[in-house]
Amino acid sequence: MTTAVIQAVLLALSMAALYAAVAAGLTLTVGVTRIINFAHGEFVMLGAFLTYWLYTRFGLSPWFGMAASGVALAILSAAVYRGFLARVLKQDEHNQLLATLGLSILILNLAIIAWSPDPRVMQAPPLLPTLNLGGVTVPGNNIAVALVGLILFVAMYAIRNYTRYGTQMRFASDDPTLAAHAGINVDRVFELSFVIGGAAAGVSGGLVALVLYVQPTIGVDLVIRAFAIIALGGLGNIPGALIGSAILALTEGLTSTFVPQGGSWGFGIAFVILLLVLVVRPSGLFGKQAHP
């Protein structure tokens, strides 16, 4: 029984790292530009497909696939920002919301038309050896996901807090007009944060291909979780998002494993927790309570 619990906890934690990676890119973008980017999930999905195709068609390692997906989605994000989002940025928030939601639905449906809604499994050899600790086994791919997810997460945190561009991102989100008076090209800074968030989505997509089904709707499932995690952790609060990911993944994972037929409602329980948290603390567990 205890081994089963430990096993389930470890697997849930690797999923937590994946969720955290998806949420970290999103929280960087949303925290800086205040654009609620629904299409972030589709960026993750595209990264998953790219990693999958690169492996199945060309035999390229998923390590390479992750990196390539990061680059590809960074480029796509720049194009989306310049061609599309920069134009709606000055409009009302609900217009931005509809714009990114529309983009999300568009990419999702194009993916369904092009690749069919069928789930695929990338049967690549595990990236890392299986971890065996006295009866508890953790597949190597889950370890890879946990490692890369955490690295991605820490990278987003470090960029925001310890680089000159990170300072400019925080200035631009704090007070865009004042940031411009300080000599910051706010539009470029927004674009940069969007591109970095897109790159993180691409790499997360590679992680998805390692441990989940590759299918067009995977982005929707993940982006909903990512928004839940951001809400739990507090907007723009990157460490808060890490703890939010763990709460969500553990609840989900343990419910699926130990509650009879829990697999179908683990996700639901996680959201009941989210609703309860939001009722008690509307700005999340670690959010500042009154954001200007």
Add this chain to the structure above:
Amino acid sequence: MNRFEASLERAGYGELVVIPQLAIQVSGGEMLVLLGPNGAGKTTALKALVGDVDVGRRALRLDGADLSGTPGWRLAHAGIAFVPDGARCFGTATVHENLRGAFEATHRHADAASRRRLFDRAFDLFPILRQRLDQLAGSMSGGQRQMLAIARALMIQPKVLILDEPTAGLAPKLVEELFEALGRIKTTSGCAIVMAEQNFAAAVSVADHCLVLDEGRPALAGTVEQVRSNEKLRVAYLGL
């Protein structure tokens, strides 16, 4: 030299024109103070200079260079610093990050020596900032935030410093301190200062030139001495 010349036409908010026409000139080492009651258009005039409000025509020249078409954020790189009213700071960043971020935004190739020199100068003007380096700007008092706002503007090594009512809402002792600091900035840095102010009595202690605005129109302009000695206008516009 830092000669700054600007002229504005039809500055305001969409259909609402607050400033029909206005021209100002100020040289390095001098301070021009914009005076006038609330609603006279002082803030609108300053915002129009840096492109924060709608303006029909804007001409800016700094040392002969034409900056008329320069977008707002580039003006900081050209040496025009704007300190808006309300002691605005980046509230979720520390004092140190506020200053350093402003330096880095305008100095592409970070030069540690000149950064240290600018930091020292800011601490010299406002010693309290040195003690509050790691404090979040949003948690400081209004007076401290105003000092930080001015210090932040100085981090871009401005040739022209534009200030919107820096002393609004401050205690008299702080007002005196702030004007003393502005006087030192004026005489030691060689930058030209344009300041909107309601407090005539305090402003004239450091100002060289005055421009009195009345319902968006220049009502009276000249040196501080000229304005001070013009009894009729002084009574009419400044209530002194």
